[in-house]
Amino acid sequence: MVLLRHISTALTAAVAALGSALFIALSFFYTRRVRSAHADYCPISEEEEERGKRQVLVLGLDGAGKSSLLQSLTSGDWAARRGRCRPTRGGWCRPTRGFNFISLNISAVQLDFLEVGGGEDLRRYWLDYLRKTHVLVFVVDSSDRPRLPLAKAELHRLLRAEPQLPVVVLGNKQDKAHAVSGSELHEALALHAVTADRKLFLLTSQLDSGAVRKSCQDLDTFQNLLLQLL
Numbered sequence: 001m002v003l004l005r006h007i008s009t010a011l012t013a014a015v016a017a018l019g020s021a022l023f024i025a026l027s028f029f030y031t032r033r034v035r036s037a038h039a040d041y042c043p044i045s046e047e048e049e050e051r052g053k054r055q056v057l058v059l060g061l062d063g064a065g066k067s068s069l070l071q072s073l074t075s076g077d078w079a080a081r082r083g084r085c086r087p088t089r090g091g092w093c094r095p096t097r098g099f100n101f102i103s104l105n106i107s108a109v110q111l112d113f114l115e116v117g118g119g120e121d122l123r124r125y126w127l128d129y130l131r132k133t134h135v136l137v138f139v140v141d142s143s144d145r146p147r148l149p150l151a152k153a154e155l156h157r158l159l160r161a162e163p164q165l166p167v168v169v170l171g172n173k174q175d176k177a178h179a180v181s182g183s184e185l186h187e188a189l190a191l192h193a194v195t196a197d198r199k200l201f202l203l204t205s206q207l208d209s210g211a212v213r214k215s216c217q218d219l220d221t222f223q224n225l226l227l228q229l230l
């Protein structure tokens with residue numbers, strides 16, 4: 001049993017490392033690194049900014065609905081109305097063992113959505129992705145009351161790391177019994193403690209794959225907000 005657990009931990013770490021390595025390789029391919037005398041590099045190149053490329057980082061605890069959000073953005077009427085999209089990985093409804101990436105072209109802006117899995121072993125890598133990001137979307141399972149304190153701790157860890165980064169908190173699974181309301185979520189996540197100079201918004205949603213149509217309005221609001229923040 002102990003041996004099996006060790007093997008499982010090693011495999012999980014290997015998959016996480018592989019996911020990170022793949023993302024770094026992908027980033028290297030798509031961005032031009034600008035090295036300074038101190039071998040530091042500019043994470044978002046001016047060239048990218050000018051081309052209207054913006055990165056939206058999607059984080060949140062495992063099972064919160066991050067993949068469902070990406071899937072909703074690339075599904076059905078909403079995507080058809082809003083623009084061309086190209087998912088690069090399958091397996092939306094399984095826990096994400098590395099990352100998922102989609103790209104939407106909307107009004108001359110390329111929105112690159114990157115989800116990094118929310119499992120405990122993957123959260124330690126979250127901070128590595130913040131520097132390349134224009135907006136952070138933090139998805140919370142509003143019905144997972146026992147883990148709201150953990151969601152709060154993880155969110156505030158990210159906020160401390162990037163004091164200026166605009167943030168959209170998405171209180172998902174509003175359709176579920178016992179889901180907390182937007183105002184309860186505001187309290188539970190201590191959003192009142194966030195300083196006024198940060199752009200921070202709280203939206204609620206239900207992104208269950210069976211409810212894509214119902215969530216169109218949520219997604220419209222979400223997308224319009226992102227475009228304003230970028």
Ligand SMILES: Nc1nc2c(ncn2[C@@H]2O[C@H](COP(=O)(O)OP(=O)(O)OP(=O)(O)O)[C@@H](O)[C@H]2O)c(=O)[nH]1
Pocket residue numbers: 060061062063064065066067068069092093094095096097116117118119139172173174175176205206207208209
């Ligand atoms: N009832 C309900 N279920 C949802 C909703 N959004 C997502 N789900 C379900 O919640 C489960 C987890 O959703 P995912 O999108 O895979 O969660 P995730 O945040 O990507 O999780 P990780 O990849 O493990 O970090 C799936 O079975 C979804 O169908 C929602 O709004 N309502």
Ligand SMILES: [Mg+2]
Pocket residue numbers: 066067068094095096115117118
């Ligand atoms: Mg996922």
